Amino acid sequence: MTFNQIAITIAAMALGTMLTRFLPFILFPANKPTPQYVNYLGQILPYSVMALMVVYTLKDVSLVARPWGLPEIIALAYIAVVQVIKRNNLLSMISGTILYMFLVQVVF
Structure with missing residues (x-):
């Protein structure tokens, strides 16, 4: 990039x-x-964005091949329970992501 292009991009x-x-x-x-x-x-x-995130996350899950979507189902159930009990979106998402990654990397 020339100097003028860089200056225009930064501006x-x-x-x-x-x-x-x-x-x-x-x-x-x-x-x-x-x-x-x-x-x-x-x-x-916020609820619409959460619904879109769930749909985007589950769009490629195969229920007919191993592990039959079990990590996703377990993580979603966990997130739902934590959300109902704690009413904290950030806690639900972060802890659910950690659980899902643990299930995918270690258990399944």
């Missing part, structure tokens, strides 16, 4: 970063109430 990345950081404060100032649709999206999107 574009800096502008993009600044835009994503400052735009929410410009669109939603502190002295105005947050629009209802933003509140709605804030409530719905």
Whole structure:
């Protein structure tokens, strides 16, 4: 890359970063109430993202070949139980990932 291309790339990345950081404060100032649709999206999107993550994770699981999806089923059941008991998304995802990796690398 030439010097001009590098400078333009760095400027574009800096502008993009600044835009994503400052735009929410410009669109939603502190002295105005947050629009209802933003509140709605804030409530719905985390569950939608989690559902997409589950579908993406399970899309290539084979239930007809060994280990018949057992690591995935065990890890999903564990995540569901931890989520119901603790109500902590981060704890559920991290501990479920650790359990899944243990099952795949050591047990199955």
